[in-house]
Structures are given as C-alpha cells and as structure tokens.
Amino acid sequence: MTEPSAITNPILKARGVTKSYALGAKQIEVLKGIDLEIMPGEFVSIVGASGSGKSTLLHLLGGLDSPDSGLIEVQGRELTRMSGTRLSGFRNQSIGFVFQAYHLFPELNALENVALPARIARKSSRQAQAFARQWLERVGLSHRLDHRPYELSGGEQQRVAIARALINQPVLLLADEPTGNLDSESGSGILELLLELRDACQLTLLMATHDQAMASHTDRIVRLNDGKIAGF
Ligand SMILES: Nc1ncnc2c1ncn2[C@@H]1O[C@H](COP(=O)(O)OP(=O)(O)O)[C@@H](O)[C@H]1O
Numbered sequence: 001m002t003e004p005s006a007i008t009n010p011i012l013k014a015r016g017v018t019k020s021y022a023l024g025a026k027q028i029e030v031l032k033g034i035d036l037e038i039m040p041g042e043f044v045s046i047v048g049a050s051g052s053g054k055s056t057l058l059h060l061l062g063g064l065d066s067p068d069s070g071l072i073e074v075q076g077r078e079l080t081r082m083s084g085t086r087l088s089g090f091r092n093q094s095i096g097f098v099f100q101a102y103h104l105f106p107e108l109n110a111l112e113n114v115a116l117p118a119r120i121a122r123k124s125s126r127q128a129q130a131f132a133r134q135w136l137e138r139v140g141l142s143h144r145l146d147h148r149p150y151e152l153s154g155g156e157q158q159r160v161a162i163a164r165a166l167i168n169q170p171v172l173l174l175a176d177e178p179t180g181n182l183d184s185e186s187g188s189g190i191l192e193l194l195l196e197l198r199d200a201c202q203l204t205l206l207m208a209t210h211d212q213a214m215a216s217h218t219d220r221i222v223r224l225n226d227g228k229i230a231g232f
C-alpha cells in the first residue's frame with residue numbers, strides 16, 4: 001500500500017481551461033480546453049508559434065486574468081474561486097511572474113524594485129531592503145543596487161525582475177519569454193540563472209518561449225497548438 005504522504009501533488013494543475021477574446025462582433029477562441037499538471041521542482045517550457053496563446057495561458061495560470069471556464073489550482077488552492085483581494089494576496093505570496101519586457105518601475109532603483117513585493121507583504125522597510133539586497137546578490141547584481149532600470153542593460157533588468165519575482169519565496173515562477181528581448185549571450189545567462197535558482201530554491205518553473213533551443217534545456221516541453229496542449 002502507498003502511504004498517503006508518499007503521493008506528491010502537482011504544484012500547478014489546470015483542467016479544461018478556455019479563454020476567448022472579443023474582436024468586434026467575433027469571438028476568437030484562444031484556449032480551447034487546456035489540461036496541464038506541473039510537479040514540484042519541475043522546469044517546464046511551453047512552446048508554440050507567436051499568437052498561439054502562450055501569454056494568455058501564463059496570465060491565467062498566474063491569476064493575472066481569469067479563464068472563461070475550467071479550473072486552475074496552485075498548491076491545491078483554486079485560483080478560479082478566489083476573490084480579487086485574496087487572489088492578489090495569494091499571488092504576492094505564492095506566484096512569481098517574469099515578463100519579456102521586465103516591467104520594472106522606472107522611477108525606482110534596483111533595490112527598491114526588488115523590495116516592493118516584500119513591502120506589499122507587510123515586511124518592514126528595513127527587512128524588505130535586507131531581503132532585496134540578498135536577492136540582488138544572488139542574481140549577480142550586488143554592484144547595481146542604486147541603479148535605475150534605464151541605467152541597466154536588458155539582461156541586468158531581467159535579473160532585477162527575477163529577484164523581484166522571488167523575494168517572497170513563491171512556490172511557482174512563471175516566465176513569459178524571459179529572454180525574448182535579449183541577445184543570445186544575455187539570454188543564455190538568464191536561462192542558466194533560472195536553472196540554478198530552480199535547484200537552489202526548490203522552485204517550480206514554467207517558461208513560455210518560441211525558442212526551441214531555450215526549451216531544450218528544460219525538463220519537459222509542452223506544445224500549444226490550435227488552443228490545446230499538443231503533446232510533449
Ligand atoms: N487582450 C486581448 N484582446 C484581444 N485579443 C487578444 C488579447 N490578448 C491576446 N489576444 C489574441 O489572442 C491570441 C493569443 O495571443 P498571446 O496569448 O499573446 O499569444 P503568444 O503569447 O503565444 O504569442 C492572439 O491572436 C492575440 O491577438
């Protein structure tokens with residue numbers, strides 16, 4: 001008999017997730033029933049042509065938008081049933097998100113950008129800054145604490161964004177084309193960093209990319225095609 005404690009539950013589970021957008025009088029069905037499970041510690045990439053719905057799916061899985069139907073669970077908690085404020089709190093604590101275009105606050109320096117989610121989680125300013133300093137060190141930017149985004153290279157900005165996404169120690173990191181705006185050398189550096197962090201922090205990672213070479217470094221590849229997960 002299997003001990004119940006020996007059964008590992010997925011960190012992320014999606015069942016029958018659909019999403020359409022209205023385009024004038026027409027509805028475009030982007031996601032037509034997505035089923036996906038990601039186990040703790042896995043690094044999974046979602047590949048698919050531009051426009052296939054990778055960003056749409058990641059936004060739904062991260063609770064940044066809601067599906068038309070279907071279920072999404074992160075660590076056994078059903079995002080699709082959470083109210084706005086509970087969902088924001090859960091996102092802040094449990095899900096990190098990294099965007100292709102970094103989305104840092106231009107008026108804040110690297111340290112302040114990274115500290116922000118910890119402040120939102122009601123850490124004291126002192127503690128948030130101490131954590132932010134540690135995370136910036138971890139991503140190789142201890143010499144860039146006072147720099148604003150425009151004073152940083154693209155690769156450095158993405159490292160700041162990764163530190164910001166991880167400061168509250170989420171269980172899940174979602175990365176949407178994290179190397180999409182970078183030259184291949186900085187892009188490889190970011191991928192290496194994500195692989196390192198996954199090992200060091202017991203992180204579960206889902207990365208959208210249209211770059212097959214990037215995807216080939218991850219544990220598992222799922223393909224998005226015609227609104228469905230097409231196979232591995
Ligand atoms: N907010 C939106 N309103 C209308 N259509 C959208 C919106 N976001 C995405 N789409 C459409 O949904 C499809 C999937 O887009 P997206 O998820 O960005 O794909 P990918 O990230 O794979 O390039 C595209 O046809 C896109 O034009």
Ligand SMILES: [Mg+2]
Binds near residue numbers: 054055056176177
């Ligand atoms: Mg996209």
